Amino acid sequence: MKIAVAIEIFLLAICPLSVAKNDLEQAKHEFTNLRGDLAGPKRTSDILFLLDTSGSLSSSDFNVEKKFVTNFLNMITVSIEAARVEVIPFGDKASRYIDGVSSPSSLKHKCHLNDRLKNMSQSINGWLTNTKDAFKLAYDVCLGVLSAYKRPYSFDMRTVVILITDGYATVPFNDQNPVSDARRLYETGKVEVFAIGVGYVDVSYIRSLVKDPAKQAFHLQNFNQLQELSLVLKGDPSPSGSSYQPAHSRNCYYTCDLKATCVCDALFGTHRCWCLDGYVGSGHTGKCRKIEDKKTK
Secondary structure, three states, rough: OOHHHHHHHHHHHHHHHHHHHHHHHHHHHHHHHHHHHHHHOOOOOEEEEEEOOOOOOOHHHHHHHHHHHHHHOEEEEEEOOEEEEEEEEEEEOOOOEEEOOOOOOOOOOOHHHHHHHOOOOEEEEEEOOOHHHHHHHHHHOOOOOOOOOOOEEOOOOEEEEEEEEOOOOOOOOOOOHHHHHHHHHOOOOOEEEEEEEEEEOOOOHHOOOOHHHHEEEEEOOOOOHHHHHHHHHHHHOHHOOOOOOEEOOHHHHHOEOOOOOEEEOOOOEEEEEEEEEEEEEOOOOOOOOHHHHHHOO
C-alpha cells in the first residue's frame, strides 16, 4: 500500500513537467507551421500580439516576451503590403502600442516595429492583469470600432491573434474572465486565436481561450521554455524575400547621397541607403553613379 501511494505521488509530481514538455514540442511544431504560412510569398496577414506586462513577470521574462515577437516575425516581411502588426500590451488596462493593423502606414514597417518594441516599457499599463481588455481591444481592431482600415478576410489573407500570459486575469474585479471576449473573435471564422500560458497557469483556462486547444493552446513550464520556442522560430530569412520601404533620413544617420534615399528592409528590419532609379552604388554620400557609367557596385 505504501509503495502504491509513493508511486502515485511520484507520478503526480512529474506529470506537470511531462505535459509542459509535450506542449513545448507541440508549440514548436504549430508555431513553425504558422510562421511558415504567414511568410509565404503570396500571403498577406494581420498579426496581433497580446502581451502580458503584469507585475508577476520579471524584467527578463518581459524581455523574453518581446523577443518572441521579433523572432516570430524574423522571416516575415512587415510592411503595409505584406504583414501588418499590432502589439497590445496589457496590465491594469490594454493599449495599442504598435498599431500597424488599426492605423496602417507605409512607415510602419519592420524597422519601425523593432525600434518601438525595443523601447516598450513593462510599466506602460500598470501591474495587474486585464486580459479581458486585451481581447476586447483585439476585437475592436479586427471587427469593431477600430477596424476601418482592417483588411477583409480572404483565402490569401489571415488574421492571427497570439496571447502570451503568465497567469489568470485579475481585473476588472467584477468580471475578469476573458473567455467570452476571446470567443467573440474566433467564432466569426475570420480570426484565429493562439494562447501561450507560461508557468503557474491553469491549463483549462488557456485552452478555453481558443477554438482548437490541441493546436492553438500551449502551457509552457517557465520562460526558459518560451525562450527555447523563440529561438526555434528565429530561423534564417532569405535575402530574396527583402522588400524596401521608405524611411526617414535620420534612420540612416543622414549619410545617404543626394541621389539616394533611406529605406527599411522590411524582412530583415534594418535601414540602408538605396540609390534612386538609374543609379547604382552603396547609396552613401558620393557613392551613387549613373548606370550608363557601366561601373558595378
